[in-house]
Amino acid sequence: MALSFYDSYEAEVVSSGLEISVSGEGVGDILLDESNLIYKSLALVFNKLGKKVPGLKIRCDNNIPHGRGMGSSGAAVAGGIMLAAGLLQDEIEISEQQLLGFATELEGHPDNVAPALFGGLTIAWVEEDGVPRHKKLTVHRGVSPLVLVPPHQMSTKLARSLQPESVPHTDAVFNVSRSALLVAALTQSPELMLAATEDRLHQSYRSSAMPETSALIKKLRAHGHPAVVSGAGPSVLVLEDDPAKRMEAIALVESSFPDWRVLALAVDVKGASLLVQSGSGT
Structure with missing residues (x-):
């Protein structure tokens, strides 16, 4: 279930290289190279779609506490994938199913990434052929x-x-x-x-x-x-x-x-x- 507490990420195309900056949660702990989860998520989308990853400047403003069971890694994966979708939107239209598939490949399961991507209460599962699926439900307004x-x-x-x-x-x-x-x-x-x-x-x-x-x-x-x-x-x-x-x-x-x-x-x-x-x- 998605809740109203957010991280925000920005990506800017530059001539070459990779520069990552972090504010908020995780400063000093988050990796700032190509092993960074935001970058890995973004790069996976580019690679899966046969596109070359450009030089990037990535900024992360983190509010979700890390290591607390609040889905910070799922949010990061969803964020990186959405950044990739934005950078590629003039070339390729990426479907919801593709977004979920990319995110599940990185996170290992769709449980956290489905609500992070689509909001609300989601029931997520993986078919026998390995394809992740989700069903979004409306939460009662009294909750x-x-x-x-x-x-x-x-x-x-x-x-x-x-x-x-x-x-x-x-x-x-x-x-x-x-x-x-x-x-x-x-x-x-x-x-x-x-x-x-x-x-x-x-x-x-x-x-x-x-x-x-x-x-x-x-x-x-x-x-x-x-x-x-x-x-x-x-x-x-x-x-x-x-x-x-x-x-x-x-x-x-x-x-x-x-x-x-x-x-x-x-x-x-x-x-x-x-x-x-x-x-x-x-």
Whole structure:
């Protein structure tokens, strides 16, 4: 699901070379050469379409925290692909399906890149022939997301390594039913969100690596707030449907976890946007 919190990227064609600058999140940590994820994404599109990558000046203004389970890598991949689409728009029209295919090849799965590209609530899957697909749904207007961001990071690779190779059949059945219920809660009946966000497949296995996250989720859910791990963590996503409950959740976080950042967001229904300026800037 896409939320109203954004990174922005610019690309300018220059005579030769590659220059990348970064402001905001990731300054000092993000690679500034051809291994940069924005550049890799852009270059993949050019190469797949048989076009030579020009000299570029790329500027990144990052707001999405890194290593927090908020989809920063998916946003970067989507951003790089959209930059390529903008630079090539006078030569080639790139379809939505191509955009998703390029992004999935880089990210490894379509789960994060589909909402980043297309907005809203997306159900994404990969066909048996390896082709990624997505279906965009409309989120109920009563859904009001909160993202609670801790001051510390967590490796997605570490979070995934904590998952067992197999789970009890009863737990798998439990989560299948909750997944179906979650779609209904997000699109039609947000009052079902607390039950729809119950989980037996991943959060408990990762709790030892993010004790504050687990404690915060437990406390919020005990007060009736539908809180879950955001992505691989350690951020927390709360899907409220009542303004008063939303304020109650914010107050609880600010009093119990004062060093956590509270983001009161909306669902973004448009996805990545592209502005092409004259003079080879995108």
